[in-house]
Amino acid sequence: MSARWLFRRLFDLVFVMWFMATVIFFLLRVIPGDPVLMLLGMDQVSKEAVAILRTEFGLDQSLLSQYFLWLANIITGDFGVSLRSGIPVIDLVRSALSVTFVLAMFALLIGVALSIPLGIAAARRQGRMTDLALTTSALFGISTPSFVLALLGIYIFSVTLKWLPVAGYVPFLEDPLEALRHMVLPSIALGLVSAGILMRMMRRSVIDESGEEYVRTARAKGASEFKVFYGHIMRNALLPYMTLVGIEAGILLSGTVITESIFALPGLGRLMIENILHRDYPVVQAAVFVITAIYVLANFLIDFLYTVLDPRIKVK
């Protein structure tokens, strides 16, 4: 890995960010509906009031100057204020981000914790009953929408057994135990799907690596089965797995929209959906931009880590 490679990747990163910012801006302007009319109520508004608000929000300026203002704002990190509540967008996004982040990390933790041992177990007993049972459950996991898992979880653990709250959010600092109890179901609903995807990958790469020449060499040289497995097979099998974990982290951070809306968690996805409905452009733009930026950054980080972890990868 050279400085030149890093420079090029950083350039790509900036390009993608600009592209995203542009697409987000123009896509949102296509959405029918006027934010000012939405805010004031559809009828019985005086033209003056509408005009005043338009000027205040900068909506009277041309689309192009609004666009450049948006780009300038991103660079300075100032996303303006919410049209509806007047709260600085950056504050809304920051508090939502922390909720989404905690949720995604819990889910990822569940996914990883389940997929590594189960993936290994399936691969080591390839073709036998254990393997069949595990791969079938993984397939079930990836074939179920997370909102179905969420509703199933609510029905079993909240409605029937009454062990866990149905929905809602408690800040961690206020009451750590309650906060955790509110996070259990959402993170399991998200995490099980990831577990299925990750487990299939773990199994596949352990099986693939086990068939490699170097494994036979190691065995021929008399290495213990433990050494062969953890020293040789796992070391290599973890590489593709780690890439997928990174991708999954990006997907989870950006894919909590539905889970958040089911469990009434005030995260980024819910911020986005709610404000799309109210045409609160600054908030939606910022939320979508932040979600996308996290996703892009996560992928960038994986690429970077991958070249560090695997010296065989020659960067063009």
Place this chain on the structure above:
Amino acid sequence: MKDSKSGLTSGELQMAEMPNLASVILRNLFRSPAGIFGFGLTIIILICAIFAPVLAPADPLLQNLTRATILQLPNLDHLLGTDPLGRDILSRLFYGARTSLLVAGSSVATAVLLGMVLGSLAATLGGWCDRVTMRLMDSMLAFPLMVLAITISVALGRGPVGAIVAIAVVNLPTFTRLARAKTLKINQSQFMTAATVMGAGLLWRFVHHIVPNMINTIIVQTSIALAFAVLMESALSFLGLGIQPPAPSLGFMIAEARNFLTLAPHVVFFPATAIFLIVLGLNLLGDALSDTLDVRKER
């Protein structure tokens, strides 16, 4: 195109070498239980969807709003019970599967066709055409899929068209990249050089050489993309962005019924199972196909 005599010869040669794709697929598919199950499940669901008007025991939109007729448990009149508006759930499932598959199918078909054309054009023409196309596809992949799909379907207005375009756009980069990679390889082969020397045009080469040689990989990716598209369609309609009520869609059926989870869990359970079965069938089919067509080794 028929007057291009040389091209016809090479095209026939090419076709003669290829065994009948459909029969190869079917023969190998039935070797594994997963393949049989996935194929069978998908066929059954397809039949339910296509023949929904014949199979459905009742009008899926017919409401019956009395205390006795809403949220009924499965009974002889309504085999799967009734929903919060007293509509027959089984009939709604048939029609819901139909819309689900229609949206997923047409969006994936769009992505496949457009992706194949764009990808092979990019690979064949090269230069700035290649660079611009692939940069665009990379940038599209940089978006989180769900967020991109939601934004597009909101921008285009709620309804089937918005959902179809959103899901097609989200799937397009994968197919374009796949088609490009395959075409680059195919273009280097000798039969391609021969065809070009004999004067086969761009369209001829595409139809008679490029498409038959990458169809295996595309078929496998299509079944995976279909499963994903059904999931995405159900998620969009769950959020109220897909098919608009009162038209039945599996995702929105769940969204409508979720407030009655305590009272009547079966109203949520049945459409959820329907989505699960559709996606499971397609996933099994995809797994079996990728083993059969041996695509994994090629990648």
